[in-house]
Amino acid sequence: MGLGQILAKRVGYGLVLLIAVLILNFTLITVAPGDVADSIAGDMGGADATVMAEIRERYGLDKPFLLQLWAYVSKVAFLDLGYSYFYNTPVTTLILEKLPATLLLVFSSQILAITVGTLLGVMAARKPNGFVSMCVTFLSLFGFAAPVFWSGILLIIAFVSIFPIFPVGGMSSAIMEGGFFARAVDIAYHLFLPMVTLASIYLALYSRLTRASMLEVLGSDYVRTARAKGLAENKVFYKHALKNSLGPLVTVAGLQFSAVMSGAVVVEAVFNWPGLGTLALQSILARDTPTIMGILFFSSFVVIIVNIVTDIVLRLIDPRIRSS
Amino acid sequence: MSDTMQPAQPEPEIQSTSPLREMVSMFMRNYAAVAGLVLLIAIVLFVFVGPLIHRTDPFEMVWAPFTFPGQEGFLLGTDYLGRDILAAMMVGGQVSMAIGLAAALVSVIIGVTVGAFAGYYGGVIEELLMRFTEFFQVLPTLLFSMVIVALFGASLLTVTLAIGVVSWTAVARVTRSEFLRIRELEYVAAARSGSARDLYLIFKVILPNALPPIVVQANLMVGSAILFEAALSFLGLSDPNVMSWGQVIGSNRPYILDAGFAVAIPGFAIFLTVLAISLVGDGLNDALNPKLRQR
Numbered sequence: 363m364g365l366g367q368i369l370a371k372r373v374g375y376g377l378v379l380l381i382a383v384l385i386l387n388f389t390l391i392t393v394a395p396g397d398v399a400d401s402i403a404g405d406m407g408g409a410d411a412t413v414m415a416e417i418r419e420r421y422g423l424d425k426p427f428l429l430q431l432w433a434y435v436s437k438v439a440f441l442d443l444g445y446s447y448f449y450n451t452p453v454t455t456l457i458l459e460k461l462p463a464t465l466l467l468v469f470s471s472q473i474l475a476i477t478v479g480t481l482l483g484v485m486a487a488r489k490p491n492g493f494v495s496m497c498v499t500f501l502s503l504f505g506f507a508a509p510v511f512w513s514g515i516l517l518i519i520a521f522v523s524i525f526p527i528f529p530v531g532g533m534s535s536a537i538m539e540g541g542f543f544a545r546a547v548d549i550a551y552h553l554f555l556p557m558v559t560l561a562s563i564y565l566a567l568y569s570r571l572t573r574a575s576m577l578e579v580l581g582s583d584y585v586r587t588a589r590a591k592g593l594a595e596n597k598v599f600y601k602h603a604l605k606n607s608l609g610p611l612v613t614v615a616g617l618q619f620s621a622v623m624s625g626a627v628v629v630e631a632v633f634n635w636p637g638l639g640t641l642a643l644q645s646i647l648a649r650d651t652p653t654i655m656g657i658l659f660f661s662s663f664v665v666i667i668v669n670i671v672t673d674i675v676l677r678l679i680d681p682r683i684r685s686s
Numbered sequence: 687m688s689d690t691m692q693p694a695q696p697e698p699e700i701q702s703t704s705p706l707r708e709m710v711s712m713f714m715r716n717y718a719a720v721a722g723l724v725l726l727i728a729i730v731l732f733v734f735v736g737p738l739i740h741r742t743d744p745f746e747m748v749w750a751p752f753t754f755p756g757q758e759g760f761l762l763g764t765d766y767l768g769r770d771i772l773a774a775m776m777v778g779g780q781v782s783m784a785i786g787l788a789a790a791l792v793s794v795i796i797g798v799t800v801g802a803f804a805g806y807y808g809g810v811i812e813e814l815l816m817r818f819t820e821f822f823q824v825l826p827t828l829l830f831s832m833v834i835v836a837l838f839g840a841s842l843l844t845v846t847l848a849i850g851v852v853s854w855t856a857v858a859r860v861t862r863s864e865f866l867r868i869r870e871l872e873y874v875a876a877a878r879s880g881s882a883r884d885l886y887l888i889f890k891v892i893l894p895n896a897l898p899p900i901v902v903q904a905n906l907m908v909g910s911a912i913l914f915e916a917a918l919s920f921l922g923l924s925d926p927n928v929m930s931w932g933q934v935i936g937s938n939r940p941y942i943l944d945a946g947f948a949v950a951i952p953g954f955a956i957f958l959t960v961l962a963i964s965l966v967g968d969g970l971n972d973a974l975n976p977k978l979r980q981r
Binding site: 394508522617620623631639643651 | 820821823824825826827828829830832833834836837838839909913916917920921922923935939942943946949950953954956957958960961964965
């Protein structure tokens with residue numbers, strides 16, 4: 363199969379998954395106690411039966427389930443996720459406003475975790491019983507067991523409360539002057555702590571993974587050949603072994619992505635980062651169902667895209683998968 | 687006394703060949719796992735026996751808010767309402783552990799069922815079930831459980847179910863791959879030729895032999911369920927009338943800068959518990975899969 367065909371297949375499957383997410387969304391809203399009419403009536407301070415019926419008719423809540431579902435899915439197909447009663451804005455606009463902040467946090471932390479994690483893993487693999495190796499083992503235990511918000515809070519206590527170097531939260535300073543560059547620096551300054559917090563969990567995972575797969579690759583024949591022909595140890599490590607141990611790393615990074623999105627919700631809450639997670643939390647507290655459902659849909663959408671990209675990258679870096 | 691006169695002979699150790707005994711001895715040789723087990727027992731004692739000794743109501747206001755740990759006789763200080771944090775750690779730990787166990791049980795039941803049927807039947811059933819599993823992997827778990835809790839209300843039951851429903855996919859994958867392996871083995875073929883029914887084969891013949899990796903996974907599930915509950919409570923999505931470690935963190939969160947300890951202490955408790963559980967899990971993994979140990 364060519365790359366194009368595989369891509370088409372993956373995209374098609376992704377669309378099926380997205381529709382499944384929508385159906386799940388809609389079923390959950392329908393099954394849950396209370397509906398839009400209830401919450402609108404609640405905001406109005408109560409309404410009698412005829413008004414309630416009127417509201418239900420206006421929002422199409424009196425129609426059969428499948429018809430409502432069809433209306434919902436076909437609306438979403440045109441990127442119309444409904445209207446937020448709480449923010450008085452279309453949900454799609456609301457989400458697109460917040461999405462860049464979340465993507466910035468998620469991708470920067472993943473890049474940090476993958477680079478530093480790989481580096482640590484390689485160093486650990488050079489001396490499997492050495493100091494770095496011990497640190498990696500320790501780090502991976504810590505990374506699994508430490509709650510995300512806890513490490514975030516510890517960082518706040520350390521770098522905001524005790525040594526006030528970093529801002530306590532938010533994405534930019536209140537008063538902002540200067541051009542693009544000054545703003546970018548300001549955002550990076552605010553990004554640092556949340557990024558490190560979110561990266562810490564995955565740093566642990568990736569370093570352990572790299573260590574394990576490097577150790578496995580280092581035992582293989584072609585590494586022995588490379589050494590036998592007198593290649594410098596550095597070259598063997600970084601050119602021959604590392605390149606081949608990246609496969610599992612990419613696979614896991616792709617698989618982990620939905621977990622990363624979940625972690626971002628908590629990190630955003632800790633640092634008041636104005637992204638999707640903060641929006642999700644606010645809309646849950648405000649019982650703003652269309653927004654919550656829109657966020658769940660959009661996050662799944664991002665995860666699906668990342669999974670497709672991972673798949674393609676894997677095929678590009680590993681000829682063995684490409685041919686199969 | 688005549689024993690001492692006999693020449694030293696290697697004693698035949700017949701008992702040590704029992705698989706359980708072998709497993710226990712292998713576990714005991716793993717110092718990290720034993721340390722984890724000791725830590726876990728200590729935490730369980732603290733949480734369940736502690737309240738019998740330290741009789742303070744965790745909801746009662748006992749002193750000025752934000753008393754620093756160790757001052758005024760409060761070992762772990764007081765929270766933003768002047769409630770004793772030590773008492774909250776004990777009583778809250780019971781809830782955190784109970785939710786962790788119950789949610790892990792839910793996810794194991796779903797995961798084992800899905801994985802077992804997928805691995806046993808193969809073909810279209812496997813394809814469908816694994817697509818179903820993939821679908822759940824696409825949903826960001828925390829967001830999904832936040833939605834469930836938001837829609838159905840924050841009670842112990844919904845929180846437990848919400849955690850269980852989103853975290854079974856790993857169990858399903860492990861179970862499936864074990865079933866795929868075991869269903870080809872001879873004793874399964876033998877049982878099948880004895881005209882055993884499918885359900886009997888799945889739950890009585892294959893499942894018991896597939897258990898070791900599932901047990902390890904289930905153990906890890908308890909840890910991640912505790913973390914999950916803490917994250918939900920931290921976000922304010924837990925039953926406010928029930929004290930749990932996450933609840934203490936969530937309610938003291940606005941005051942991080944004034945009294946970081948009120949948040950750091952329960953976080954540390956969660957950290958220690960999950961650490962102990964994962965150390966025990968690693969030990970179990972090594973003890974149950976002797977092949978892996980030789981790596």
